[in-house]
Amino acid sequence: MLVLKPMMQKTSAKYFFLMPGVLWILAFTLFPLVYSLYLSFTDFRLGKEPQFVGTKNYVEILGLDGEGGDDKALETATFSLFLTLGSTSMTLIMGTLIAWVFNHDLPMLRQMRAIITMPLFAAPIALGFLGVVIFNETNGPLNNILQGLGFERIQWIIDPWGARFAVLITDTWQWTPFVFIVVLAAMQSIPEDLYESARLDTRSNWILFRRITFPLIAPALGTVALLRLVETIKILDIPISLTGGGPGAATQTYSYYVYQIGLRGSFQLGDASALSYLVVIIAIIISSIYFWRVRARFD
Amino acid sequence: MDAASSLSSSIQTTHSKPGYLPGTSRIGRYLLIGLAFFFTFLAISPFLFALTTSFKTQTDSIDGTVIPFIQYQPTLINWEQEFGLGGTETFKSLRNSALIALGSTLIATILGTLAGYGLGRFKYGIGNRNLVSWFMSQRFLPPIASVIPFVLLFRDLKLIDTLPGMVIINATFTLPFAVLIMRDFFADFPQELIEAALVDGAGHFQTFRDIALPLATPALVASVIICFSFAWNEYLFASVLATKEWKPYPMLVAGSDSVRGIMFGFVTTRMLIAVTVPVFLSLLVQRYIVRGLTFGAVKG
Structure with missing residues (x-):
């Protein structure tokens, strides 16, 4: 009895700590997700009772009925892919470069590092509006600088590619600091004597980076890349505020499209749920890879 | 900023000398x-x-x-x-933002600290790694997928455009940060301290409250600041679920151009007001940003 009692206490204690959080997620994450899955098999619109229509929504979006599918979904998904690949690669390259610079013994390193992380915590919706000013064609500072340097002024918001790059640059600017601080942390954990012994063989910084730094930060880069991928799939705030999805639908991301279908205008909740489930599947695939890589740390 | 950085250095308890390249x-x-x-x-x-x-x-x-x-x-x-005179709307939405962010941070931190303590200290049958991944997976879901069910759920529960509604939403989306940061902390926590308290006859909750929690202050501060910032910046759900009475400040920012065309001074002022609070708070938790935002996958 004396041995059993504390053990029982321990069992109930460990669930006492865990259960509130588990219940919360069950109620407010899992339930909505299941509900949304159900809705995706209905023709639900606001003001109309949902009717079960089977896989009709999915068939129509993907064009499995031979009618070409949802062109707008494809177009916006293509822009999302551009943004995902563009922002992930840009932030990784810039972040690694800046981390390499800061991985030297420089003055005011900590202060500068803190300043660089500032954009990370700013509301994306607000950064988009700042972008409206910065990318303004006629009076914005960016075009003024470009002209001052002898380049042509760029039609940032009016031209489809100008607008696409404006969104990409804004997101890259906000998230490069994230890659930077993670990669810097990885670089700083590399023992210094590795470099010292390698320096006996070579004086080239590039070889040192390629042979020592890069292989040792590669796992962190992989982790960051996966996190960036799932984050960029979600992008919505910046195009909403910076370009309004325009010109035309040039900068409308997939999430933005779902938002419009389901929550603005026609409130086609069934269609929107089906559209959103397609992106949930992609997110599940990427996050599964992520968990498979990092989960051993959580035992 | 000086006060902020000195505070941040006091939070940085174990700042090891990094191996800089000379x-x-x-x-x-x-x-x-x-x-x-x-x-x-x-x-x-x-x-x-x-x-x-x-x-x-x-x-x-x-x-x-x-x-x-x-x-x-x-x-x-x-x-x-x-x-100034026309600032009623500004103050109201800033108050809304503050209440929503504080309320959701409180809930996320309480639930997250309890769960984080459990996951850091005990072993669960399902496997701790699976539980932690499960908590994290919430953060990986595209929010657009849960907006629609939330609209319908909140319509039935009469939670649209209310403080409790917005608090629930933001607590849900920031909970993974709190769980991960606190688990990280309690996993490294010296178990002898806890065992000693238990041997002395303290209960599990009492041990948590009197021994573990007071020492967890730095992690708690980091968790609070990260949760608060994300809730403060949230726009998508607010734009659908809090459009009138409980409109937070990002909603006001989003209306800046339609109100007056592109007024540079006006837009930049609102933008600065929106970003100031989380940006300065983030300066206090530099050490935790890396771990917090990678969900403990990379040690900062």
Whole structure:
């Protein structure tokens, strides 16, 4: 009895700590997700009772009925892919470069590092509006600088590619600091004597980076890349505020499209749920890879 | 900023000496310092531009000048407009933002600290790694997928455009940060301290409250600040579920262009108000940003 009692206490204690959080997620994450899955098999619109229509929504979006599918979904998904690949690669390259610079013994390193992380915590919706000013064609500072340097002024918001790059640059600017601080942390954990012994063989910084730094930060880069991928799939705030999805639908991301279908205008909740489930599947695939890589740390 | 950095250094309890690469040559070193300054400037130049523009009249704001007093005469007109006589809406939405962010942070931190303590201290049958991944997976879901069910759920529960509704939403989306940061902390917590308290006859909750929790202050601060910032910045759900009475500040920012066209001074002022709180709070938790935002996958 004396041995059993504390053990029982321990069992109930460990669930006492865990259960509130588990219940919360069950109620407010899992339930909505299941509900949304159900809705995706209905023709639900606001003001109309949902009717079960089977896989009709999915068939129509993907064009499995031979009618070409949802062109707008494809177009916006293509822009999302551009943004995902563009922002992930840009932030990784810039972040690694800046981390390499800061991985030297420089003055005011900590202060500068803190300043660089500032954009990370700013509301994306607000950064988009700042972008409206910065990318303004006629009076914005960016075009003024470009002209001052002898380049042509760029039609940032009016031209489809100008607008696409404006969104990409804004997101890259906000998230490069994230890659930077993670990669810097990885670089700083590399023992210094590795470099010292390698320096006996070579004086080239590039070889040192390629042979020592890069292989040792590669796992962190992989982790960051996966996190960036799932984050960029979600992008919505910046195009909403910076370009309004325009010109035309040039900068409308997939999430933005779902938002419009389901929550603005026609409130086609069934269609929107089906559209959103397609992106949930992609997110599940990427996050599964992520968990498979990092989960051993959580035992 | 000085106060902020000194506070942040006091939070940084175990700052180990990093293995910096020594600069190779003198010229190389100057080059690196130059690059470091350049990148730092690149990161904050849009903020600096916003700051200088917010002190300009509409006419001045498009003339390309940047240095106050020397190049242009600064004015408080934009700030007065935002906070002055017509500032009722500003104050109200800032109050809304603060209450929503504080309420959701409180819930996320309480639930997250309990769960984090459980996951850091005990072993669960399902496997701790699976539980932690499960908590994290919430953060990986595209929010657009849960907006629609939330609209319907909240309509039935009469939670649309209410404080409890917005608190629930934001607590849900920030909970993974709290769980991960606290689990990280309690997993490294000296188990002997806990065992000693238990041997002395303290209960499990009492041990948690009196022994573990007081020592967890730095992690708690980090968790609170990260949760608060994300809740403060949230726009998507607010734009659907809190459009009138409980409109938070990002909603006001989102309305900036439709109200007055592109007024540079006006837009930059609102933008600065929106970003100030989380950006300065983030300076206090530098050490936790890496771990917090990678969900413990990379140690900072």
